[in-house]
Amino acid sequence: MTRERTYVDEAVGRQWRATIAAAQAGDRQALDELVEGWLPLVYNVVGRALNGHADVDDVVQETMLRAVDNLGSLRDPDSFRSWLVAIAMRQIRDRARRRQPAPLDESAAREATDFAELTVLRLQLEGQRREVAEAVRWLDDEDRQLLSLWWLEVAGELTRRELAAAAGISRQHAAVRVQRVKERLETARGIVRALDGACPGLREVTARWNGRPDSVWRKRLARHIRGCGYCGDTREAVVPAERLLVGIALVPIPVGFTLSLAFGGKTAVAATATSVGWSAKVMAALTQPAVAVTAGATFVAGGAYVVTQTPDAPPPRASAPTAASTARPSSSPPTPPVSPSATPSPSPSQTRKVELYGTVVDAVDQAPDPNAEPGALPRRPESGITSTGGAHAVMNHRGDSVTLTGQGYVLVRWQISPQYRAGSLVMPAWTGLKGRLFHVASGGGRRMDDRVSSTDTSATGMGNSTTGYAVPPSGTQQMWQNEWFYVDGSVTLIQNERGADYGLSVFPSSWDAVNEDINHGPPDGATRYGLVRDTGKDDTPVPQYVTRGSPADAATVAQESRVGRS
Numbered sequence: 001m002t003r004e005r006t007y008v009d010e011a012v013g014r015q016w017r018a019t020i021a022a023a024q025a026g027d028r029q030a031l032d033e034l035v036e037g038w039l040p041l042v043y044n045v046v047g048r049a050l051n052g053h054a055d056v057d058d059v060v061q062e063t064m065l066r067a068v069d070n071l072g073s074l075r076d077p078d079s080f081r082s083w084l085v086a087i088a089m090r091q092i093r094d095r096a097r098r099r100q101p102a103p104l105d106e107s108a109a110r111e112a113t114d115f116a117e118l119t120v121l122r123l124q125l126e127g128q129r130r131e132v133a134e135a136v137r138w139l140d141d142e143d144r145q146l147l148s149l150w151w152l153e154v155a156g157e158l159t160r161r162e163l164a165a166a167a168g169i170s171r172q173h174a175a176v177r178v179q180r181v182k183e184r185l186e187t188a189r190g191i192v193r194a195l196d197g198a199c200p201g202l203r204e205v206t207a208r209w210n211g212r213p214d215s216v217w218r219k220r221l222a223r224h225i226r227g228c229g230y231c232g233d234t235r236e237a238v239v240p241a242e243r244l245l246v247g248i249a250l251v252p253i254p255v256g257f258t259l260s261l262a263f264g265g266k267t268a269v270a271a272t273a274t275s276v277g278w279s280a281k282v283m284a285a286l287t288q289p290a291v292a293v294t295a296g297a298t299f300v301a302g303g304a305y306v307v308t309q310t311p312d313a314p315p316p317r318a319s320a321p322t323a324a325s326t327a328r329p330s331s332s333p334p335t336p337p338v339s340p341s342a343t344p345s346p347s348p349s350q351t352r353k354v355e356l357y358g359t360v361v362d363a364v365d366q367a368p369d370p371n372a373e374p375g376a377l378p379r380r381p382e383s384g385i386t387s388t389g390g391a392h393a394v395m396n397h398r399g400d401s402v403t404l405t406g407q408g409y410v411l412v413r414w415q416i417s418p419q420y421r422a423g424s425l426v427m428p429a430w431t432g433l434k435g436r437l438f439h440v441a442s443g444g445g446r447r448m449d450d451r452v453s454s455t456d457t458s459a460t461g462m463g464n465s466t467t468g469y470a471v472p473p474s475g476t477q478q479m480w481q482n483e484w485f486y487v488d489g490s491v492t493l494i495q496n497e498r499g500a501d502y503g504l505s506v507f508p509s510s511w512d513a514v515n516e517d518i519n520h521g522p523p524d525g526a527t528r529y530g531l532v533r534d535t536g537k538d539d540t541p542v543p544q545y546v547t548r549g550s551p552a553d554a555a556t557v558a559q560e561s562r563v564g565r566s
Contacts, residue, residue, distance in 0.1 A: 016034070016037070016077065016080060017078065019033050019034055019037075020034060020071070020080055023071060024072055024074070031068070031071075034071075035064060035068065038080075038081075038084055039060075039064065039253065040250045040251075040252070040253055041157060041250065042060055042063050042084065042085075042088050043056075043060055043250075043251075043253050044148070044152065044157075044250045044251055045088045045089070045092075045148050045149065045152065046060050046088055046091070046092060046148075047060075047115045047148075048115050048119075048136065048144070048148035049089075049092050049141075049144055049145040049147075050092065050095075050144075051114065051115045051116060051136060051137060051144060052114045052115035052116075052117075055095055056115075058095075059088075059092060059095050062091050063084075063087050063088045063091045066087050066091070067083075067084050070087075081158070081162060082159075082161070082162035082165045082166060085149070085158065085165075085166040086165055086166045086168075089145065089149070089166045093145075096141060114137075115136075115251070116133050116134050119133040119251050120133050120134065123251060123474070126465065126469070127465045127466075127468065127469075128189075128239050128244055128468065129245075129468065131189050131192050131193060132185070132189060132241050132244050134192045135185055135189040136185075136188070137188075137213040138188035138191055138192075138213045138218050139181070139185065139188060140215055143181050143185075146167060146177055146178065147181050147185065149162075149163045150163065150178050150181060150182075151245055152250075154241075154245045155245055155424070156426075156498055157250065160174065160175075163178075182241060182242075186238075186241070187218075187222050188218065189238070189241070190222070190225050191218065191221045191225065193231075194221065194225050194231040197230070197231060199228060199230045199231050201224065201228055202221075202224060202228070202231060205220065205224050206221070237466070243468075244422075244423070244468060245423070356537075357436055357538040357563075358562055358563035359562060360539050360541050361541060361542060361543075361560045361562070362439055362477040362533075362541045362542070362543060362544045363477070363541070364475060364476070364477055364478065365477070365478075365531070367447050367449070367450070367478075368529075368531060370527045370529075371527070371529070372529060373519070373529050374441070374519065374530045375532045376532070377440070377441060377511070377515050377518065377532050378535065378536030379511050380409075380438075380440075380486050380511070380534075380536070381407055381488075382407060382408040382409065382510060382511060383407040383408065384406050384407070384408055385404055385407070385408040385409070385410060385487060385508035385509075386404070386405050386406055387402055387403070387506065388401075388402055388404075389506060391507065391508065392505060392506075392507055393505070393506040393507075394504075394505050395428075395493075395503060395504045395505075395506070396495070396503040397495065398496060398498055399494070399495065400494070400495040401492050401493060401494040401495065401554075402492070403432075403491070403493075404487050404490065404491055404492075404493070404506075405487075405489075405490040406487065406508075407488050407489075408486070408487065408508065408510065409440070409484060409486055409487075409508075409510055409511055409513070409514050410484070410486070410487055410506065410507070410508055410509060411482055411483070411484055411505075411506070411507040411509045411513070411514075411517075412428075412482075412483045412493065412504055412505070413444065413482050413483075413504065413507070414448060414481060414482075414483070414502065414503075414504065415502065415505065416448060416463075416470045416500065416501070416502045417501040417502065417503070418462065418463030418464075418467050418468055418469060418470050418500060418501065419463075419467050421499075421500060421501040422463050422468030422500055423471065424471050424472075424473065424499040424500060425470050425473065425476075425500045425502065426496040426498040426499050426555050427472065427473065427476060427496060427544070427545050427559075428493055428494060428495050428496050428545065429493075429496060429545040429546070429547070429555065429557040430491050430492065430493055430494075430545060430546040430557075431494060431546075431547055431549065431550050431551065431554050432547075432549070432550040433489065433490075433546055433548045434491070434548070435487070435488045435490060436487075436488045436489060436542075437486070437487055437491050437542055437543060437546060437563075438485060438486040438534060438540045438541070438542060439477075439483070439484075439485055439533055439534075439541045439543050440485060440486045440514065440532070440533060440540065441517075441530055441533060441534060442479075442480035442482065442483055442484065442518070442530055442531045442533070443480060443481070443482040443484065443517035443530035443531075444480050444517065444530075445481060445520070445527075445528050446461065446480065446481055446527075446528045447461070447478055447479075447480045447481075447528070448461035448462050448470075448478065448479050448480060448481060449461065449462050449478055470499075470500035470501075470502060471500070473559065475559065475560075476544060476559065477544060480530070480531070482517055482530075484509070484514045484517070484518075486534070486540075491546075492550075493506060496554055496555045498555065517530060518530025518531070518532060542563060544559050544561070545557045545558075545561065546561050546563055547561050547563065548563055
């Protein structure tokens, strides 16, 4: 484990230590945050291990129930993640032992969510990344269980120590088993590639195949591929799976997913009457008339904990830079940011002063028409910006930072290098904000997911189908080459690179420079103008990753932070 990774893990531990301690003491809001924060990780471990089998919801439910009911026995809060994943793996193995040998009913199979397909759709995977996700279907149950952990390890969500602990084996044994799973995954990738091809011999072999992957057909197809010059001829360099999976985000929990926890099946009366035990403390609090509600999670009086993502909630928005996502409408104007605070006008008796700043967070906008001129850029006061990085700060490595102080405009210029390392982007964060910070405009002649080659239709500023793409987290605003911000106070920008390779150049600038940039396309002709987001008011969007705090690890800044006035 690298020192950098150790630092990240320690930072995560520090972030959650206080929350875990509060939850153990019976704080229902802390428990709410704990379950809501770690549910996606459990859902991904279980979902990938069972590949979306109809039992996924039950296993996730049982895992979270056992974690909640036994949280009081956890002595070291820093080991919470490995402890939780170990519980999930035990529930997966217990489910395998309890399962009847009879095959799953076909109607139930159709209703179950195929996790490989969910991964492809939710994370907008293409090319070899898509191939890896689909290859998981061809693995046996035991291999898929270990793969669910290894996938999260290379994606930066687990450490090797946690993988070994969850699998119940030593780190040395884990290394051997992971290597075997990787070899079988590569065989499965070959099958996926071959099935996408046009080999006449393979069509003959699969004439009687029902289309459902299993071990028998895996062996038959692998045998054919080994002896087939057509199927074995790889027309592009095969990128190792671990390079493809680096930094890929967790698959979002599907719309309509519901989790209901009743704390070990104890009734409210029985739990309240118990004089000792962590569950009793929590139940005593929950049986009070108050109802605590937070985003995506609800504590209900009477002892039930419910996490629901309803069909009314907007689905997660993906920003993968693929050819499909960069298709430009013929005449659509730039889409203005959507204010999440927009609500029907209150009656006079309900009217109260609302401070808008910090409630409008960057929304994902559609790439405007390449010849659509931007709106007018409001002019804000400029007294000048000082930068700890000087006139031109260059940040290429995780942890590099620059502090900006004063009143004026700042340019953040992106340089993404997927040829060195593609994968999911861990976005930069603005921390320690004192004052206000706006996202005023985008420019530089193009968005980073615009096409950049006349000969390679898959190539964008985010990569291409051969090298892979740099992919922003789902729901993140796609960056342009130049992103312009307005600072009124002081703030620190921190480079969080951990997945895809990227660099940031930061320049204190001026309104004149912003206006010049956004109104001019590339040197060879106006094929892309800029985009203005500033309205001149406090409803201008603030950057998605911003906080007034100074976390030990800037990568932990919430994607849609809400900040108020200083």
